Amino acid sequence: MRISTALTFILLFSSAAFAQNKPQPSATRPTANAQASFSPQLMQELATIRDAALADDYTYRQVAHLTENIGPRMSGSAQAQKAVEYVAEELKKLGLEVRLEEARVPHWVRGIETGELVEYPGQAGGTPQKIVLTALGGSTATPVEGLTAEVVVAHNFDELKTLGREKVAGKIVLLNFPFDKQKAAAGLALDAYGEAVEYRGSGAKAAAELGALASLIRSVGGADYRLPHTGWSQAAGIPAGAVTAEDADLISHLAAEGPVRMHLTLTPHRMPDITSYNVVADLKGSEHPEQVVIVSGHLDSWDLGTGAIDDAAGVAVAMETAHILQQLHLQPKRTMRVIAWMDEENGGGGRDAYAKAHALEFPNYMAAIESDLGAAHPLGFDAKVTPAALDLLKPVQSVLQNLGANIIKITNYSPGADISTMAKAGVPAFGVKQDGRTYFNYHHTAADTLDKIVPRELRENAAAMAVMGYALAEMPQLLPR
């Protein structure tokens, strides 16, 4: 069933309004010094939920269906629509009240993407050398026959600025900023990603402002298997791609020796935006139906792989929370809401539509959880919550301790893109925090496929989400904001 977004407009919602939404003190909201106090029964239920999730293959079967039978689920694609219908149907089977909530999303379709060096030092006659690359989400197209230009290399924004319009105009810019693999291996994958992804986000725009014909970045990721990583890039009005780490090295080395000219063909096209859907499915709360706990992941993926770790896993883990509660005949006091978000990858249309439709309810929300860092072993959660809220969650940590999933780290940013509008509005926000050491090896590449999911680790994630979700739905107090 589909609800109209028309309703959202009469809520007179604006993004400024929810950005300024302050936490609303509530009668049942505890003080900062409140003690954790879960009943023995709740503790027992949480342990039972954990063990049931660890023993269940429902989650894996969902990921398998989404990735193998449905495949890539790019916003606006037929597969994304198929995935919406599939998840809605599965959640109905679990007895949930399911709505498809409209969201306008881009419909960007990848075209031909080829690159070859047509002039370089050492070249054998006119033989071109192949460059492996892919278009970024915001890319415009080259002419159908491609374009040919000299490549100018900058290793960071400062170098690009120093080159200036004189050396950049009319050229193809390569922004060769490396993803820090050592940092990722040391457990700081998100930091490594954060540094490098700036170049994916705004590199093309910076190059366009200096008159570049096209922009290429070094792929944002840690693998060394000549895999290009796609992803969102701010619209810059020029073709924007990512070459593999190997090709970035090759071009940089050759360009240091002499002129390098490249023939580049990227023919993506952006079709009119279309209406897609968040799948929103409620297990209504028996006592406080208005106090919503969201468990979620995003249903759309990039198109190169089949979106197993990004983020069929997150959706399946959220579905498993409902599946386990149904299996165990547990009805939560607060409403457990499973959301499969649409368009996390290419603009956040699902997030924005949800915020428009539901912002006035946010003050009543208990919490929102998203899983969007893969399916490796969960270490615990990143949480945009107060220290007082964290205190109340100690019993959850104790239940997750024997999984090794008991770390809860307070962040000052939203630990999930789709729940960021809620986090900004003060809703306690949780992101399942996986061991991300290899996540960015596969992220946004053709190699994000089902085999990257380790079934045992996926079940651990399901356990972490279900335990946290149910605890939030059952705990006696609201979390202080």
Add this chain to the structure above:
Amino acid sequence: MRISTALTFILLFSSAAFAQNKPQPSATRPTANAQASFSPQLMQELATIRDAALADDYTYRQVAHLTENIGPRMSGSAQAQKAVEYVAEELKKLGLEVRLEEARVPHWVRGIETGELVEYPGQAGGTPQKIVLTALGGSTATPVEGLTAEVVVAHNFDELKTLGREKVAGKIVLLNFPFDKQKAAAGLALDAYGEAVEYRGSGAKAAAELGALASLIRSVGGADYRLPHTGWSQAAGIPAGAVTAEDADLISHLAAEGPVRMHLTLTPHRMPDITSYNVVADLKGSEHPEQVVIVSGHLDSWDLGTGAIDDAAGVAVAMETAHILQQLHLQPKRTMRVIAWMDEENGGGGRDAYAKAHALEFPNYMAAIESDLGAAHPLGFDAKVTPAALDLLKPVQSVLQNLGANIIKITNYSPGADISTMAKAGVPAFGVKQDGRTYFNYHHTAADTLDKIVPRELRENAAAMAVMGYALAEMPQLLPR
């Protein structure tokens, strides 16, 4: 300078002749109980060579030029010819007597290669699902517009036989035999490769014999980055490709649920064979010029990557032996012959031409060394030699011990494809034995690129080749056969 192969014909050579060549006892050939006896001066020279190789970046610079400036070097390509000229020129600079010796090689050119599943369980409307694949060396072409057929999966030759003509005829066969990653990680990479590569070599032929329209194998290699591995396949008269491990899994899973149909387009074409060259460069022996020691690697590569570990590294390591001797002003007593072989990958044209031209000299050859297992840390050598010969090489092992490159393992097969005709004729044959645990992750893929070379490990290989080569050229006895 180019020598004519015409000369070889008047030698009345036939392959049967050299296959039956028996070791020729010689006056200076020791008995099986001979003791190792290198002079103190030779031991000192070997240590000096080792240390010079470990301190030198000549080898790396050669690999860099071959891979980045010249690029992929497929037999018959302009880049292969450019590489021949480059290596010849470099070896001349070192004062070697350089010949280009003709070899007929295939000229196979990759075309379009795409695959998509056009029917499969769970499919969203008519949306196809992309399959990542590459053509194998012996593949014929599909029609330009591709072919569409049901895919039938067999996991090994026995299953294929059981399916029989009834279930195979008119279908696309997928032979889904996995490369044993655990075996490779445990140090038995060549065993893992040997098992799986049978399917690449003769899978298409077996499928064709049952009436298959086309043959696909699971890529022979250990990585999980959705990389197809190409390689030689016996001509079978049908299109023959390799899908990635991920795609093999996908197809197998879907085919177990229901009919899977694939649209396959492979448009390689084989042009007329052309004349290419082995680069053969001599540092003439001062005392026994006819007693040749060969140090070698192969200059051709597959076309997907730039052939860094397979086998620019082997060529560069062999060149470094000559470079070090020139640097140290060491003229060997026996002839040191550097060979950059052509067409190891696609038929062995260089090996065969060399055998035709030189088989009558083989009885006088001291030994042949090839490096063709990458550029990772050398553990030592595989050697097709007698135990008595091994005894004589103990001093070499002692010089290589502090590198960890001192293992010499006797094999009953040639430890190098290009030196196999010599090995068969009784010439003691050595293959540098690298740590091959990750070699088959990159082998024959687009990811075989310069960055896969660890400079320190490459220098270790150069040291191992140069020490063994010089020892063989200088040691007092001939090796017993």
